[in-house]
Amino acid sequence: MSDSSNRADFVRFSLEQGVLRFGSFTVKSGRVSPYFFNAGLFNTGRSVGRLAGFYAQALVDSGVQFDMLFGPAYKGIPLSTATSVALASHPGLQGRDVPFAFNRKEAKDHGEGGMLVGAPLQGRVVIIDDVITAGTSVRESVQIIRNAGAEPVAVLIALDRMERAGADDALSAHSAVQDVAATYGMPVVSIASLNDIMALLQDNAALAPHRDAVAAYRAKYGV
Template sequence: MSDSHNRADFVRFSLEQGVLRFGSFKVKSGRISPYFFNAGLFNTGSTVGRLAQFYAQALVDSGLEFDMLFGPAYKGIPLSTATAVALAGHPGLKGRDVPFSFNRKEAKDHGEGGTLVGAPLHGRVVIIDDVITAGTSVRESVEIIRQAGAEPAAVLIALDRMERAGADDALSPHSAVQEVASRYDMPVISIASLDDIMSVLRDDAGLAEHRDAVAAYRGRYGV
C-alpha cells in the first residue's frame, strides 16, 4: 500500500467510525473548528486493531530506523501495545518482534517499583500518541527515554492538525507538531494530516458541503 493510499484510507476509516466529524465544534483552544477528531472513539477490538495497522504502516512507510515503541500514559498505553502487535505481523518487518514500554502516572511502591512497564528502554525509541497539542506528553516522554540512556527517534501520531496556536491576533509562527520536531530535533510522523482530510473532501461529492469551511479554517490557522 502506498503512503498516499494509507493516509486517505485512514481519513475514510475515521469518518466511518465517527472519530472524524464535520460540523461546528468548540475545541479546547476556544476556536470553533469545522471538524473534530477524537481518537478515543476507536474503542473496540476491531477498530483499535485496524488503527494499529495504520500506525504500523505509517511507521514502515517513513523508512525510519527504530528499535522499540514507547507509549506515554494514558492514551499511549493501548496505542503502543496494539501497534507493536501490528508491527509483529507486518510483512515489511520480516518477522521482527518490536518491543514496547509505557509509563505509569504514579510510581509503584511495591513489587518491582518504578514508573516504567514493559521492555527496558534502549536504542532508538518511537513515541506513539494520538495527537500533539501542547507537547507536554512528548516532553515528558523524551525525558524518560533519555534518563534511561536511550534515544528519542520520532513521534508517531494519528493526525497532524497543521494548526497554529495562540490568540487570533497573536498566532504562533509554527504548529505544535513543527515546534516538537524543531525542539527535539526529530521527525513527527502522522498517519494523516489536515491536508489529507482536505484531499478526501475534494474527492468525495458527499462531503462537498464541508469543503469551504475547512478550507477557510486552514487558511486562517494553518501552517
C-alpha cells in the same frame, strides 16, 4: 501499500468510525473548528486493530530506523501495545518482534515499583500518541527515554492538524508538530494530516457542504 493510499484509507476509516466528524466544534483551545478528530472513539477490538495497522504502516513507510515503541500514559498505553502487535506481522519487518514500554502517571510503591512498564527502554525509541497539541506529553516522554539512556528518534501520531497555536491576534509561527520536530531534532510521523482531510472533502460529494468551512479555517490557522 503506498503512503498516499494508507493516508486516504485512514481518513475514510476515521470518518466511518465517527472519529472524524464535520460540523461546528468548540475545541480545547476555545476555537470553533469545522471538524473534530477524537481518537478515543477507536474503542473496540476491531477498530483498534485496524488503527494499529495504520500506525504500523505509517512507521514503516517513514523509513525511520527504530528498536522499540514508547507510549505515554494514558492514551499511548493501548497505542504502543496494539501497534507492536501489528508490527509483529508486518511484512516490512520480516518477522522482527518489536518491544514496547509505557509509563505510569503515579509511581508504584510495591512489586517491581517504578514508573515504567514493559520492555527496558533502550536503543532507538519511537514515541506513539494520538495527536500533538501542546507537546507536553512529548517533552515528558523524551525526558523519560533519555533518563533511561535510550534515544528518542521520532514521534508517531494519528493526525497532524497542521494548525498554529495562540490567540487570533498572536498566532504562533509554527504548528505544535513543527515545534516538536524543531525542539527535539526528530521527525513527527503522522498517519494522516489536514491535507488528507481536505483531499477527502474534494473527492466526496456528500461532504461538499463542509469544504468552504474547512478551507477557511485552514487559511486562518493553518501552516
